[in-house]
Amino acid sequence: MTEPAAHVVLSGVSKHFGHRDGTPMAALTGVDLTIATGEFVAILGPSGCGKTTLLRLLDGLLQPDTGSICVGGAPPRPGPETGLVFQSFRLIPWANVRDNIDFALTSSGLSLSERAEKVDEAIALVGLQRFASAYPGELSGGMKQRVALARALASEPQLLLMDEPFASLDAQSRELMQTELMALWARRRPTVVFVTHSVEEAILLADRVVLMAPRPGRVIESLPVDLPRPRWGYDVHGHPSFIALRRHLSERLRELVLTDPGSDFFQRGAPRS
Amino acid sequence: MIALYRVLVLVGLIGLWWLISLQVGGVIIPSPPATLGAAQMLLAEGRLLPALGDSLITFLGGYGLAIIVAIPFGLLMGAFAPVGKTLEVYVFALAATPRVAFVPLIIVFLGLGVEAKIFIVFLGAIMPILINTYAGVLATDRDLLEMAQSVRAGRVETFRRIVLPGAVPFIIAGLRLGATIGLINTVVAELYTAVRGLGGLLALYGNTFRMAEYFVIVLMLACIGVLVAEGLRLAEKRLVRWKSGS
Helix, strand or coil: CCCCCEEEEEEEEEEEEECCCCCEEEEEEEEEEEEECCCEEEEECCCCCCHHHHHHHHHCCCCCCEEEEEECCECCCCCCCEEEECCCCCCCCCCCHHHHHHHCCCCCCCCHHHHHHHHHHHHHHCCCHHHCCCCHHHCCHHHHHHHHHHHHHCCCCCEEEEECCCCCCCHHHHHHHHHHHHHHHHHHCCEEEEEECCHHHHHHHCCEEEEEECCCCEEEEEEECCCCCCCCCCCHHHCHHHHHHHHHHHHHHHHHHHCCCCCCCCCCCCCCC | CHHHHHHHHHHHHHHHHHHHHHHHCCCCCCCHHHHHHHHHHHHHHCCHHHHHHHHHHHHHHHHHHHHHHHHHHHHHHHHCHHHHHHHHHHHHHHHHCCHHHHHHHHHHHHCCCHHHHHHHHHHHHHHHHHHHHHHHHHCCCHHHHHHHHHCCCCHHHHHHHHHHHHHHHHHHHHHHHHHHHHHHHHHHHHHHCCCCHHHHHHHHHHHCCCHHHHHHHHHHHHHHHHHHHHHHHHHHHHHCHHHCCC
16 A cells, blocks of 8 residues: 555644733644544644644644645645634524625636536535425534534535534534535545544544643644444444553543643642552 | 503503693693693694694704714724724714814804704714614624634625624614703704704793693604604514514
């Protein structure tokens, strides 16, 4: 098997933000990360580890202070080549499902009829044909996130960035959306960078889990997930690889939170037996 | 259901009015039938409708002009931060100055005719519409703007599909305030310049203690206020239809 081509390459990336007292705060330091074309990578870490900053950098919404980022051989810039899915959906409340998805295609250079076709395709992809003219206020959380997913996928991006997309959903919707996402990924095979703080979600979805530590945000571990795909139709959570990975990652996360002076649980953990 | 309650309250108010009229005497507070009679007489004499027409021309002229100027100007101030930041302090200063203070100046420049009246209404109605439109643009959801940036939507497209619709509820609130002040200024203009219209009749009957006729005019003015408010409510219902589902 040949080495797959690198799609995303970060080398020595750091990003600082001005703090209230004037001292710059490091959101990310020295991040080196290579993601292959078509790979599904989960970025796992406690709050404050710069996961969201990383996604904004990958989308080109932010520029790194030092280091370089290459997406498909060029510095990233926001646009239809990259899809971004937010935790809070960010749907336009006064636009129906169809117009919300269409909004992502305004810069695609397509004609109106081509755009309409793409919108129809995206709506069919997430199974929302019956709700094409519904307003976001009329949809449940899971359906809203499906609209947001359809919007991100409508331009057929090669790179899909997801910022804790299912964190605000109830447990059942989350599980269904995870399966839906895996099925979509299997069909379209974009490169996915999926930010989450859930160990289970990271292992379930990804080819590789990248663990980040907070303050300053940095990558501390990168672990391949060798669970057979498709990961539905069998007990993934009971698979020995899943259990071993979950134990390891949970331990590491716990450690990170308890030793982070900036966290609410600093030195608060129950003593180990 | 609400309509029924409204009618009940109206009946109650008329009853209360009648009761007070009986208590203090019809000379000071005319009874409802006396007021109705006065209205019929004013109509028959052909005084009410021309006065109403005069007032409506003043009000709608000034209010319409205020809308035409204030909304684009407010959008401009909101869309281009340097313009907004530069001008807002002057807008707020002008808004805080009682506009009646300008009436003598307006008379000097525009005389006592309809132009001066329309300008007085315009000056009163423009500020709330302008300030609300500006605030509406500034209140644009930052998250939606970042979303627009991430799909590389252009400035025009972002303004048309995110900023402008988001500002609509603010603009309508401004239109409502502007209508109220505009109506007040209509009467002010008719009292301070050439005495005409409903404001003129108000002064005439008020000064001569013809209270039944006076009441007819007050009720007329109230009706105009209700009609404008209802019109705006219907416009809002149409424009902000997306809210009904949530």
